[in-house]
Amino acid sequence: MTSGKTVLITGASSGIGRATAELFAERGWTVAATMRRPEESNLAQKSDRIRLFRLDVTDQASVDRAVADVIAQCGGIDVVVNNAGYGLMGPFEAQTDAQIRRQFETNLxxxxxxxxxxxxxxxxxxxxxxxxxxxxxxxxxxxLYSMYAATKWALEGFSEGLWLELRQFNIKVKIIEPGMIKTDFFERSREVASKPGLTAYDEFVANVAPNLTAWEEAGAEPVVVARSIWRAATGRWWRLRYQPNGILAVWPRGWVPGQLYVRIVRRLFNAW
Structure with a gap:
């Protein structure tokens, strides 16, 4: 069965983006799977409903060209899934200006x-x-994820403001807030910052890193997020936020006193 609808997905080469592309194709959608190097991907072999397009989210000309090509070849775009991103890890003091700007250029x-x-x-x-x-x-x-978190906090504000602006045009805005997910994010899509001669954070990193790894290994499969994206893309309601495998991390923020919440996070990750 086909739905006659088209979804454009950024960062579809692996992880959540790839799982989302496969799920939408299985459910009858035309999928415009975008990535920086489509020639290296076998994703289109998974379904004849998946088409690959070259798109670099940090290059507006590349974005404009890909969007125009998708509209021309697929007849329109019904849903956009802004998924492309990566994580910059390490003490802020060890991160260069170029690394920080690249993190914001991609994620925000x-x-x-x-x-x-x-x-x-x-x-x-x-x-x-x-x-x-x-x-x-x-x-x-x-x-150790201060800049990554900064981009995602900014994305929260952008999404909420856009939700208010676009309702008048019947355009729904959604934000997905996953918890830990088992993807190659922490290998392929992570950049670890270090600075020669900076050793003041070594003990802190040694204490925290094993706890981060444990959380990563306990994460859910990417398809859990893909299903949440599907609900956001097809549900009737104007709901803004979805938390696949993340509600236990997000929900207490609203009712646990701030200082206690911070102490809980510190204890969870041994961040003393």
Whole structure:
């Protein structure tokens, strides 16, 4: 069965993006799976409903070209899933300005670039969904992930503000806030910052890193997030936030006193 609908997914080469592409294709959607190097991907072999497009979220010209190609070849875009991203790990003091800017260019400005490109199309049709893949780290910060959390906290504010702006055009905005997920994010999609001669954080990193690893290994499979993205893309309601495998991390933030919440996080990750 086919739905006649098209979803554009960024960062579809692996992990959550790939699982989402496969799920939407299984359920009859045309999938525009975008990535920086489509020639290296075998994703299109999974379904004849999946088409690969080259897209670099940090390059507005690349974004505009890909969006125009998807509209021309698929007849339109019904849902955009802003999934592309990676994590910059390490003490803030060890991170260079170039690393920090690259983190924001991908995780935040990349979302802005893609959203800016698709909005005229969706606004003209007075229909569409923008699904932003955030993180539970957008509601709670993790030690050694300060800049990653900063991008995801910013994405929360952008998504909520956009939700208010676009309702008048019948365009729904959603944000997905996953907890720990078993993907290659912590190998392929992570950059670890270090600075020669900076040893003041060595003991802290040694204490925290094993606890982060334990949480990573206990994560859910990517398809759990893909199913949540599916619900966000197809559900009738105007609900903004979804927390696949992340509700236990996000929910207490609203009712546990701030200082106690911070102490809980410190104890969980041995961040003393």
């Amino acid at each position: 400005f990349g979302v802005l670039n893609v959203t800016r490109a698709v909005l005229p199309h969706m606004r003209e049709r007075r229909a569409g969904r923008i699904v932003n893949v955030g993180s539970a780290a957008g509601r709670m910060a993790l030690p």
